[in-house]
Amino acid sequence: xxxxxxxxxxxYNQSKIVLLLLDGLGGLxxxxxxxxxxxxxxxxxxxxxxxxxxxxxTIPIRPGVTPGSGPAHLSLFGFDPLVYDVGRGxxxxxxxxxxxxxxxxxxxxxxxxxxxxxxxxDRRAGRIPSEEAMPIVERLNQIAIPGLEIETKHVKxxxxxxxxxxxxxxxxxNDTDPQKxxxxxxxxxxxxxxxxxxxxLFQQWVEQAKEILADQPAANGVTLRGFATNPQLxxxxxxxxxxxxxxxxxxxxxxxxxxxxxxxIEFSGESPEDEFTALEKHWPNYDFFFxxxxxxxxxxxxGDFSGKVSVIESVDQALPKxxxxxxxxxxxxxxxxxxxxxxxxxxxxxxxxxSAPQLALPDVQTKFGERACAQGGLGTFHATECxxxxxxxxxxxxxxxx
Amino acid sequence: xxxxxxxxxxxYNQSKIVLLLLDGLGGLxxxxxxxxxxxxxxxxxxxxxxxxxxxxxTIPIRPGVTPGSGPAHLSLFGFDPLVYDVGRGxxxxxxxxxxxxxxxxxxxxxxxxxxxxxxxxDRRAGRIPSEEAMPIVERLNQIAIPGLEIETKHVKxxxxxxxxxxxxxxxxxNDTDPQKxxxxxxxxxxxxxxxxxxxxLFQQWVEQAKEILADQPAANGVTLRGFATNPQLxxxxxxxxxxxxxxxxxxxxxxxxxxxxxxxIEFSGESPEDEFTALEKHWPNYDFFFxxxxxxxxxxxxGDFSGKVSVIESVDQALPKxxxxxxxxxxxxxxxxxxxxxxxxxxxxxxxxxSAPQLALPDVQTKFGERACAQGGLGTFHATECxxxxxxxxxxxxxxxx
Numbered sequence: 001x002x003x004x005x006x007x008x009x010x011x012y013n014q015s016k017i018v019l020l021l022l023d024g025l026g027g028l029x030x031x032x033x034x035x036x037x038x039x040x041x042x043x044x045x046x047x048x049x050x051x052x053x054x055x056x057x058t059i060p061i062r063p064g065v066t067p068g069s070g071p072a073h074l075s076l077f078g079f080d081p082l083v084y085d086v087g088r089g090x091x092x093x094x095x096x097x098x099x100x101x102x103x104x105x106x107x108x109x110x111x112x113x114x115x116x117x118x119x120x121x122d123r124r125a126g127r128i129p130s131e132e133a134m135p136i137v138e139r140l141n142q143i144a145i146p147g148l149e150i151e152t153k154h155v156k157x158x159x160x161x162x163x164x165x166x167x168x169x170x171x172x173x174n175d176t177d178p179q180k181x182x183x184x185x186x187x188x189x190x191x192x193x194x195x196x197x198x199x200x201l202f203q204q205w206v207e208q209a210k211e212i213l214a215d216q217p218a219a220n221g222v223t224l225r226g227f228a229t230n231p232q233l234x235x236x237x238x239x240x241x242x243x244x245x246x247x248x249x250x251x252x253x254x255x256x257x258x259x260x261x262x263x264x265i266e267f268s269g270e271s272p273e274d275e276f277t278a279l280e281k282h283w284p285n286y287d288f289f290f291x292x293x294x295x296x297x298x299x300x301x302x303g304d305f306s307g308k309v310s311v312i313e314s315v316d317q318a319l320p321k322x323x324x325x326x327x328x329x330x331x332x333x334x335x336x337x338x339x340x341x342x343x344x345x346x347x348x349x350x351x352x353x354x355s356a357p358q359l360a361l362p363d364v365q366t367k368f369g370e371r372a373c374a375q376g377g378l379g380t381f382h383a384t385e386c387x388x389x390x391x392x393x394x395x396x397x398x399x400x401x402x
Numbered sequence: 403x404x405x406x407x408x409x410x411x412x413x414y415n416q417s418k419i420v421l422l423l424l425d426g427l428g429g430l431x432x433x434x435x436x437x438x439x440x441x442x443x444x445x446x447x448x449x450x451x452x453x454x455x456x457x458x459x460t461i462p463i464r465p466g467v468t469p470g471s472g473p474a475h476l477s478l479f480g481f482d483p484l485v486y487d488v489g490r491g492x493x494x495x496x497x498x499x500x501x502x503x504x505x506x507x508x509x510x511x512x513x514x515x516x517x518x519x520x521x522x523x524d525r526r527a528g529r530i531p532s533e534e535a536m537p538i539v540e541r542l543n544q545i546a547i548p549g550l551e552i553e554t555k556h557v558k559x560x561x562x563x564x565x566x567x568x569x570x571x572x573x574x575x576n577d578t579d580p581q582k583x584x585x586x587x588x589x590x591x592x593x594x595x596x597x598x599x600x601x602x603l604f605q606q607w608v609e610q611a612k613e614i615l616a617d618q619p620a621a622n623g624v625t626l627r628g629f630a631t632n633p634q635l636x637x638x639x640x641x642x643x644x645x646x647x648x649x650x651x652x653x654x655x656x657x658x659x660x661x662x663x664x665x666x667i668e669f670s671g672e673s674p675e676d677e678f679t680a681l682e683k684h685w686p687n688y689d690f691f692f693x694x695x696x697x698x699x700x701x702x703x704x705g706d707f708s709g710k711v712s713v714i715e716s717v718d719q720a721l722p723k724x725x726x727x728x729x730x731x732x733x734x735x736x737x738x739x740x741x742x743x744x745x746x747x748x749x750x751x752x753x754x755x756x757s758a759p760q761l762a763l764p765d766v767q768t769k770f771g772e773r774a775c776a777q778g779g780l781g782t783f784h785a786t787e788c789x790x791x792x793x794x795x796x797x798x799x800x801x802x803x804x
Contacts, residue, residue: 005467005484052434358743361430361438361750364773377773379751379782381465388466392749399747400463401470401483401493 001234002078010241015328015394017288024297024338026350039369041312045319046368049355055365056378057349060336066347072335073256075383087228092161094255096153102230104165111158111219118184124158125219136219143208170195177223185223235261240387247278248292257290272318283325300338308340329394330355356393403636404480412643417730417796419690426699426740428752441771443714447721448770451757457767458780459751462738468749474737475658477785489630495563496657498555504632506567513560513621520586526560527621538621545610572597579625587625637663642789649677650694659692674720685727702740710742731796732757758795
């Protein structure tokens with residue numbers, strides 16, 4: 001269990017902790033002498049919190065390592081991604097909203113193009129666009145194998161996810177992507193004897209998929225990678241003594257929150273105001289709220305610098321609604337950086353703002369931004385320290401040793 | 403052994419290193435916009451060292467984790483408390499000045515209140531005050547078991563420590579505190595077969611204690627927790643090539659220094675001047691001096707902000723006596739923070755000042771204080787790096803690799 005040393009120190013009190021995550025918050029200036037997205041944004045409320053609180057910057061995985069969304073979130077939740085290897089299949093499935101319960105097997109699928117001899121000529125089916133791939137994935141849901149419940153869901157372009165549910169399944173199966181062209185997909189084979197049955201079932205699934213896809217010009221084959229089951233991670237309740245809730249719009253973030261035992265709150269709308277309204281409504285029922293804002297990342301990936309600035313400003317404008325609830329601890333940070341300049345996730349350290357009236361030691365910083373955070377009082381630290389810092393500032397940790 | 407990579411690099415020279423530890427040095431402002439105790443204190447000598455030296459801040463255990471005194475000191479001495487779990491019994495015993503040599507067994511004891519059936523009705527004997535508990539603990543020193551030397555000493559309120567010395571003892575014994583009321587204390591039982599004899603001996607001790615305490619209204623029973631022996635930690639001499647001495651007033655700090663092989667210097671008086679006089683007297687005899695100032699922590703725990711400021715100022719005023727000895731390296735830091743505002747130890751990073759004429763790279767800071775340290779040239783680092791930094795700046799470490 002991560003942070004195992006915290007378990008005997010946990011104090012249960014009435015404090016409330018909010019982790020407000022702006023996905024892909026960190027950025028880069030467009031010009032060397034310029035400002036980042038966050039530095040450009042007019043954020044009087046966050047700046048006020050920065051003045052009274054403490055800044056810092058986090059390393060999500062290791063310096064220089066650009067995180068995917070799953071590992072970045074798990075790291076903030078306390079699971080070092082180099083230690084807790086949550087199977088890709090499980091992350092991918094929870095990411096598109098498919099439940100992966102203990103014993104269920106999830107796997108990532110790719111469409112590929114096969115020649116008449118069954119050899120792969122394109123491992124990504126010509127990077128078939130999502131709008132074409134989606135209805136094809138739907139057809140895969142026709143596949144039926146007695147005794148099993150099978151769900152298949154589109155992810156993006158040529159990628160999809162399959163979840164198989166039934167008795168006695170094992171995820172100890174090899175990837176079927178041969179990682180090269182000119183050869184057929186590998187058969188599904190068992191990595192240990194207990195997985196023989198599952199290998200046969202997934203191979204049946206592959207054969208039925210090939211029949212269904214036979215008429216497709218590009219996506220006429222499939223490969224499977226990253227067989228996984230529910231990682232049965234310890235929950236926020238076990239690790240941190242927190243009854244935790246997730247307020248997020250996108251399935252991926254609901255999924256990863258569910259994996260660590262958070263309740264996923266359903267609400268209508270998808271603006272920051274809508275999310276904060278949901279927060280307000282459920283305020284009495286939880287100790288910890290993870291509130292996820294997606295669009296900072298989306299705008300970053302679009303290369304839309306001013307769009308990302310606007311999203312940050314819209315969160316700042318909505319912030320008084322959250323602040324009116326008087327959380328004991330409010331952390332505002334990202335899971336990783338997504339500089340509009342790069343149109344992608346990046347490895348740059350992530351700005352981190354800790355607000356805890358009374359207990360935070362204010363540093364000399366007066367504005368929330370990357371350069372201020374790099375000079376902040378919390379220094380540069382691994383993202384897995386987010387929750388211990390929050391717990392301490394909420395008075396939820398007793399002394400270690402006499 | 404911690405810092406094992408240093409052993410082949412050690413250089414033995416005539417340099418002198420002083421670690422001047424102001425217990426619980428770190429603080430918090432009383433008002434958000436205010437200054438901390440250290441920032442408030444008028445410390446011209448320390449500020450001068452800050453200008454010429456390098457500042458930083460340390461994490462004693464992990465971010466957010468508030469250390470007890472034992473782990474905090476062990477961390478500064480190089481032992482990560484999450485890796486080197488020095489048994490509570492041993493720390494407690496050395497803390498009150500009882501020697502725990504290899505093979506000795508130390509354990510923490512609690513007075514409890516038993517009902518006529520022998521069930522616990524109060525696990526802390528009504529939090530009996532120290533002045534009442536002390537004479538009762540003295541009576542426990544009547545207990546005699548043939549072949550054993552037994553010492554019992556009061557710690558605080560309902561707590562005391564027992565050390566048993568004899569041949570073939572083992573500390574692999576279970577705690578007898580059932581952690582609840584309405585049941586009797588657990589018997590002492592062995593965790594492995596080699597500990598059977600020790601279990602019997604400690605159970606005899608408990609039975610005799612019950613007889614002696616039978617007339618007590620509240621403290622008529624005992625529970626035992628944290629059986630431990632001397633952890634046989636590697637010494638400062640082995641780890642760092644340093645002949646080390648401890649100058650401290652309180653038994654706890656003498657005890658933990660003794661555990662890492664320091665000579666404990668006896669001297670009269672307890673003011674900073676008295677400690678620096680002892681330092682001066684023993685200057686030719688040691689490479690390394692750990693000088694411990696207790697009252698910063700005591701004033702912090704009392705919630706006495708201005709009292710803590712005064713203690714810091716009194717150390718600063720006495721400092722010229724220490725500086726006249728021209729140590730090659732002087733580190734001024736705390737073991738943890740004890741903000742007067744919180745009246746307790748806290749998790750906040752600890753201010754760290756490294757003075758090493760000629761070899762320190764001065765940063766841009768000009769005053770010794772929490773916010774300056776957070777911006778200091780050494781950055782934020784784990785307390786276990788204190789000694790390697792001191793050794794390097796004393797010219798005591800050669801190059802790693804060609």
